[in-house]
């Protein structure tokens with residue numbers, strides 16, 4: 001059997017000590033993977049990693065919405081060194097030429113992760129206001145700053161929709177707390193979307209969001225979170241995973257790990273890695289009431305269609 005981890009980050013700093021071993025463990029378990037970039041450096045390293053393997057390792061390149069703002073830093077992604085510290089002070093502008101050149105490599109199967117993440121700076125705002133609360137009155141981002149950041153994310157996303165169209169590659173979309181704006185932007189740019197326009201990764205939206213995105217032609221990936229005890233996907237607003245997965249047609253579902261984050265049960269809490277995607281496929285099969293083999297064959301076929309591999 002051949003599995004697909006459609007969205008993972010083995011190029012991240014969390015794998016610096018054993019990257020080759022992690023990829024080999026995945027390939028030996030029959031797991032093919034797409035390493036997804038989040039900004040310039042992690043996009044370039046995703047391509048570099050993919051080029052080392054004859055088959056089974058691919059890349060996506062793009063600018064994650066969180067990286068359009070200043071001060072985003074994640075040690076698992078960029079490590080704790082000086083380079084990462086330097087990075088925290090810059091928000092990246094989307095550089096069309098840079099990403100177009102990277103994406104011209106045949107191992108690049110998607111543009112992203114790109115999209116909208118309004119939850120990120122809602123979190124940041126509450127952290128900042130907590131920190132500042134004792135020192136000064138008020139604090140946090142002003143409404144105007146929040147609007148500027150949202151605007152910047154929307155511009156970077158629209159630029160990537162157009163790049164994906166130009167290169168005839170699918171989009172790898174990240175969306176948190178912003179499905180209304182996401183669906184609006186995709187609808188107004190629908191002339192740039194082909195018949196199989198891409199993937200909404202780690203989907204946390206509602207049934208209603210899903211049906212609108214299905215109508216636009218999108219597929220959905222699910223990861224380790226679906227193996228956890230039932231809960232609402234997005235702070236009470238999001239869909240119930242079981243219900244949403246049952247409603248999405250088999251030919252629009254893919255599996256992912258989003259490693260190093262969100263390891264599925266029974267590995268929950270540990271560093272995630274691509275071979276654990278098998279646990280996700282098992283859970284999807286259970287929810288769709290089909291055999292693991294049937295689920296997996298369909299998912300692999302879906303991956304071939306969307307990534308053209």
Ligand SMILES: [Zn+2]
Nearest residue numbers: 007036113258
């Ligand atoms: Zn990701």
